[in-house]
Amino acid sequence: MKLVSCLLVFLLLSFLSNCKADNHTEEAPNHIELKTPPGVFEIGLILGSSELSIDKQYTISQESFKTDALSIGVELGYRSPKKYLIQTSFTSTADLDIFGISDNYHLYQWNTLVGYSFALSDKINFIPKIGFSRWELDAREGMLFNPGPELELEFKDTDVTYQLGLEFLIWNDLSLELAYENTKYNFGEIEIVNFGISFEF
Numbered sequence: 120m121k122l123v124s125c126l127l128v129f130l131l132l133s134f135l136s137n138c139k140a141d142n143h144t145e146e147a148p149n150h151i152e153l154k155t156p157p158g159v160f161e162i163g164l165i166l167g168s169s170e171l172s173i174d175k176q177y178t179i180s181q182e183s184f185k186t187d188a189l190s191i192g193v194e195l196g197y198r199s200p201k202k203y204l205i206q207t208s209f210t211s212t213a214d215l216d217i218f219g220i221s222d223n224y225h226l227y228q229w230n231t232l233v234g235y236s237f238a239l240s241d242k243i244n245f246i247p248k249i250g251f252s253r254w255e256l257d258a259r260e261g262m263l264f265n266p267g268p269e270l271e272l273e274f275k276d277t278d279v280t281y282q283l284g285l286e287f288l289i290w291n292d293l294s295l296e297l298a299y300e301n302t303k304y305n306f307g308e309i310e311i312v313n314f315g316i317s318f319e320f
Contacts, residue, residue, distance in 0.1 A: 158199040161206075163296070163317030165192040169212050170310045171226060177306040179222050179260050179270055186214040186224070190311055202236040204246065212309065221261040226309065229253040230280060244286040246296075252280040256306050278304045282313075292319040 167190035178184045192210030212226040234248030254277070260270040284298035298313040 158197055159319045161194075161196045161198060161317045161319050163194045163196075163315045165190065165194060165208065165210060165313050165315045167191075167210075167298075167311045167313035169312075171212060171214065171224060171307070172309070173224060173256070173307040177256060177258070177272075177274055178224075179258050179272060183307075184222070184224065188212045188214045188224075188226075190313065192228075194315070194317070196317075198236065202238075204232075204234040204236060204248065206230075206232045206234065206248065206250075208232075210311075212311070223259045223261065225257040225259075227255045227257075228280075232280070232282065234282075234284075236286070242288045244288070246282075246284040246286055248282045248284065250280060251277055252302065252304075253277045254304060254306075274306055276305045278302065293317075294319075 169188040169190045171186050171188045173184045175181050175183045190210050190212040192208055194206055194208035196204055196206035198204050208228075208230045210228045210230070212228070214224055230250060230252045232248040232250035234246050237245040237247075239245055254275065256274045258272040258274075280300065280302040282298050282300045284296050287295045287297075289295060294317050296313075296315040296317065298311075298315065300309070300311040300313065302309055
């Protein structure tokens with residue numbers, strides 16, 4: 120009798136063990152479906168209003184210079200499933216004197232930034248970014264009161280930069296971003312308010 124009881128207990132344990140194994144097998148596909156989705160690539164266009172301040176040692180007149188400017192650029196980024204962002208961008212900023220009458224300054228920025236997307240709501244994200252900016256400042260002497268050839272200067276360097284942005288999700292693969300940048304460069308300072316549109320692919 121004891122032998123029969125032991126055998127029944129053994130069979131019952133074996134049955135329960137097999138049922139548990141079957142359940143794991145059936146749950147495997149569901150587990151696969153719950154995998155973290157892959158990250159996405161983003162490409163965007165930038166348009167911004169800027170204030171460009173240049174120290175006197177970088178100006179043609181050897182006097183400090185400040186002007187309103189227009190910024191335009193493109194950006195390419197990758198956003199991981201955990202909401203980390205790696206982004207590279209090219210931005211061109213020029214003062215509003217398009218006819219070259221007064222001294223003209225043109226800033227080119229190649230930025231490489233990392234950031235993180237904080238969800239404020241289902242449709243709005245706050246994205247701080249920090250990184251490096253490789254810049255080139257081109258200066259050209261104005262034509263006014265200058266009978267000879269215009270003097271041209273060029274400066275290059277790399278500085279730390281940052282941005283603070285608000286992202287508004289419009290559709291699944293389309294978003295709008297409002298970003299603020301205030302960076303102190305070796306040549307002076309630039310303050311930009313950017314409006315951007317980006318697409319995921």
